[in-house]
Amino acid sequence: MKRKTLIAIAALAAIPAAAATIALFPEREGASPPVPDPVSASEVFAREAIGRAIAPPTPGAGRTRAPDDAAPPDDGQWLMPAKNYAATRYSAMTELTPANVGRLSEVFSFSLGVDKGQEAAPLVVGSTMYVVSAFPNYVYALDLARDGALKWKYQPKPIPAAAGVACCDVVNRGAAYGDGKIVFNTLDGQTIALDAATGKPVWKAQLGDINRGETITMAPLIAGGKVLVGDSGGEFGVRGWLTALDLSTGHVAWRAYHTGPDSDVLIDGGFRPFYPADRGRDLGISTWPADAWRIGGGTMWGWIAFDPSTQTIFYGTANPGPWNALLTGNGSAPVELLAADRRAVFTYPDNTRNRFGRLSLHPWVALSGATRLEASLYLQHLRQRTVNGDAADIESCEMAGNEGLLCLESAGGDDDDDAAEAQVLDRAGQPLADTLGGEGYGVLNRSLTRSTAGGALVQLVDRRTFNGGENVAILGVSHDRSRTGFQSSTELGALTDSRSVAGLGSIIDQPDGSIAPVSLIARTRYTGFFIADTLLLGSRWSLELAGRYNSARVILADRLGAALNGNHHFSRFNPGIELDFRASPALKLNLGYAETSRAPTPAELACASEGAPCSLTNFFVGDPPLRQVVAKSWTGGLSGSFLSGSFLSGWTFDWRLSAWRTTNSHDIQFIAAGVRGRAFFRNVGRTRRQGAEATIKASRGPWTIHAGYAFTDATYRSALTLNSPDNPGADDAGRIMAGPGDQMPGVARHRAVISADFARQGFLIGADLQAQSGQYLFGDEANLQPRTRAFVIVKARAEIPLLPHLRLFGRVENMLNRHYETFGIYSDPSEIALAEAPGASDPRSLGPAAPRRWLAGLSYKY
DSSP: OOHHHHHHHHHHHTOHHHHSOOOOOOOOTTOOOOOOOOOOHHHHHHHHHHOOOOOOOOTTOOOOSOOTTTSOOOOSOBOSTTSSTTOOOOOOOOSOOTTTGGGOOOOOOOOOSOOSOOOOOOEEETTEEEEEOSTTTOEEEEEGGGTTEEEEEEOOOOOTTHHHHOSSOOOOOOOEEETTEEEEEOTTSEEEEEETTTOOEEEEEEOOOGGGTOBOOSOOEEETTEEEEEOBOGGGTOBOEEEEEETTTOOEEEEEESSSOHHHHTOOTTOOOSSGGGOSSOHHHHTSSTTGGGGOEEEOOSOEEEETTTTEEEEOOEEESOOOSEEEOOOOEEHHHHHHOTTOOSSBOEEEEEEEEEEEEOOEEESSSSEEEEEEEEEEEEEEEEEEEEEOSEEEOOSTTOTTBEEEEBTTSOTTOGGGEEEOBBTTSOBOBOOSTTOOEEEEEEEEEEEEEEEEEEEEEEEEEETTEEEEEEEEEEEEEEEEEEEEEEEEEEEOTTSBEEEEEEEBOOTTSSSOOEEEEEEEEEEEEEEEEEEEETTTEEEEEEEEEEEEEEEEEESSSSTTOEEEEEEEEEEEEEEEEEEETTEEEEEEEEEEEEOOOHHHHTTOOTTSOBOTTOOOSOOOOOOOEEEEEEEEEEEEEEEOOSTTTTOEEEEEEEEEEEEEESOEEEEEOSBTTOEEEEEOOOEEEEEEEEEEEEEETTEEEEEEEEEEEEEEOSOEEEEOTTSTTOOTTSEEEEOTTOBOTTOOSEEEEEEEEEEETTEEEEEEEEEEOOOOOTTOTTOOSOOOOOEEEEEEEEEEEEETTEEEEEEEESTTOOOOEEEEEEOOGGGSOOTTSTTOOOOEEEEEOOOOEEEEEEEEOO
């Protein structure tokens, strides 16, 4: 902290009238903070267009004044970073007025000894001020009755390497006071409780791991006997979480992750998303690319509000995205190549470079004590470059008169069928010569995307007493628009001995559009009108009603001609309803129905022609219309808790049973085209996803045991004829026929997990047993071939205190080093020579899971 800053703080805190009333902090059990501002609905429904996952707003947002029990009369103290549970950050002291503020004078000053950014607000408890510095996170206790004389200083001595892990600055946002303790966090991931009177440590908990990029900069909140702490490091691919520690012991009570399966996020039957689009199972997995949720960010380094009357906390997450400036990865590999060398890759490079920025504003104005007008505005920009090396069905022509030239073979064609091949042409329309002896060709797909998007939402929120309870009504409108410039090209390349692709300089431009450069401007306009109401129907029943009208327009402008031009409009009204019943304090039931719609994205609309398909890095090559997807969902569930009184006496159990069904009309999927390595989007008719889930958690003393099972049945409900020339069950034209009831590829029907943790006196040991059934490969929508193998993996973790300051810690992922696969496709391995697996012919290509990974070390703190 700069010296002049602390002078100002000291001057305010040292005013006698403000510091004269001294009282230790009582845990206020009746506080009820105002509900936080809602997330913009425009952002939520933009997600339906571009695939982003955004948390729903809190129903009932709009309280204009904190209730008295959340922001009690000012007693001259500042006991938590945001002043009170309502997070008002406001002192009600009246001693300062416009008339006398100019007469303030310095009482004392104090240097924190750290010349870094200072974001921690001091605490005032009785006549003592407590302040935490930036890294290395010194804590000072200053006596306000003696002009800021130092009572004590605590030096936590965090790991120095933490300063190099922090993304932006080595700040700390403050401490919290409760039960005679000062609790604060350190940059290297510790939470420490000090005796407020002496500064001696009461307990320490290591929550973050800088080896994974995790740091902690937030101020903890003490609420309900728990210390709430979240992590930082979303810029480095960490997984966000919020952890609750027992205030008395520092033991972990629970941890809620912000990405991943519902069981990790602690979503149960009581979770009621405001928008139907956010209702579903394990959206923390399904809305991310494969396994990206494991490094998906969503960290919680800001502020928390708490409502003791309902034992509810309110907080937001930040930095969502598996952020890396350079993403390099490879997908599946032929099974025979994996059998010979599981570390091998098929073809490369496969790189993505991203730059992203976003600005948002959330103003509001109170119209009355019960009503307020809220707005949300945002502006964002994305720049993305990709390069992807692939094999290609390009070889010397066999047709008479085309000797010495290159031809593109249809994936479903016969090698002896001259009609199945076409000359490969460059951008000048000239045929490309065979320079490699007839084979060994690949392609380099490149793309550049520049996208700017913005939007606004305005909503009226009314909250008032009705029918003996609280009625919450919301009425609003949103508008979002974007402009995206997209360019792509495919360069002819040569496959090297290591199966990389080296460019040969010529850009391929086929007259039929099967492989061709693209330069396109896509503009979107999304407008929505929405209404929602929450009604209490007596003491046990509640009813939620919602509706939204969506209007979407997608305009495509071809910059290389007119073939891609298009103007598409979609609209629909979507209703939603949910009924909740609390049968007893330990049993809750819910039943809901909702409809959602999703307009095709510009990428889908512009790559919806089988005759003009696109690669995985090129989504803009054609323009027939697609119909919007309409989903109709039913959900139901039971949840409860009980304390065992039998032979399991002392154990507390929390359980949940739920079932759901979603039927999509005009579902959109990415379908293989007749040209190998190319695909296109199309409506596939009706699909259905339904399932059931059961979870139970048991806890007693140092033990916590969790078990969960999920069944998912994802099927086609319409007949389909699809290209899959490398599927052994395909017909002579390389096609397969999927029918109603066939399972959708890439979806495991069965998943289960059992975990157990034991924590006592600094010792921690825990393990997870995860099981998953196999899944059909993409390209086997007709279920003609076997699934991938089912698998069971084990994870373990432990911490052992060796000496008073020395701890041994370790983690093991995939402890038994099981070889299993996360997805699969079909491809022809004979097109590329595999030195590791000569003569490979199995068309299955699988995505290998990560092998055993372990981390162990010694932690010494002094």
